[in-house]
Amino acid sequence: MVRREKTHAPLDIRHLRRSELPVDTLKLARYLIGKMLVHDLPQGRLSGRIVETEAYPIGDPAGHSFGGETPSRRSLFLERGRSYVYFTYGSCFMMNVSSEKAGEGAGVLLRALEPLEGIALMERHRGTQHLVDLARGPGRLAKAMHIDKRYDGVDLCADGPLWLGVALRSAGTIGMSIRIGITREVHQLYRFYERGSPYVSGLKRLRY
DNA sequence: AAGAAGATTCGCT
């Protein structure tokens, strides 16, 4: 397989400014489809296009902010554009983008990326060379991008190692569906994805 | 102090 970063110049990715982020969890979840997640490591840059998200808005019983702020969940209550990283099922980190005003608990779960730069390093992190599986699913995404609890609370609009960006290619058609893996509010259409992308998880559940 | 649940993944059938 031809590796993009060896045959193309580095992508021209510009930082997203906080003022560009919609001040609404559902709008932000849709807005982030087609945007870039970038992690600059000493070994090189990891980047990918966001192709799948889920919204966990204010007051959502399925959201981690439901029931109020705790030390482990404080990042969800930060101003929009900060990361909330948590560990679950004894094996997976997952990354959210906080999505409302400071003091309001809500977030957007990043569920899948189309890997673009640093693919060889992502393959090492994930232990597989199957491109479409590298960041398909929230736990795999975090592992491929080398995201763990150290990155909880990071400002994704600041000039740090982990950030959100915009590259030239925009999103295609955006679809909606029910969210995956939850037991409450299961009927809400709070999941957004790029139609036709092979990098989206749970393809069998895309019915909308 | 003990137990249960959890925004999943992987391996096996």
Add this chain to the structure above:
DNA sequence: GCGAATCTTCTTA
């Protein structure tokens, strides 16, 4: 497709 793995956090005693 199904079920185990695995551990943090929160609840209850």
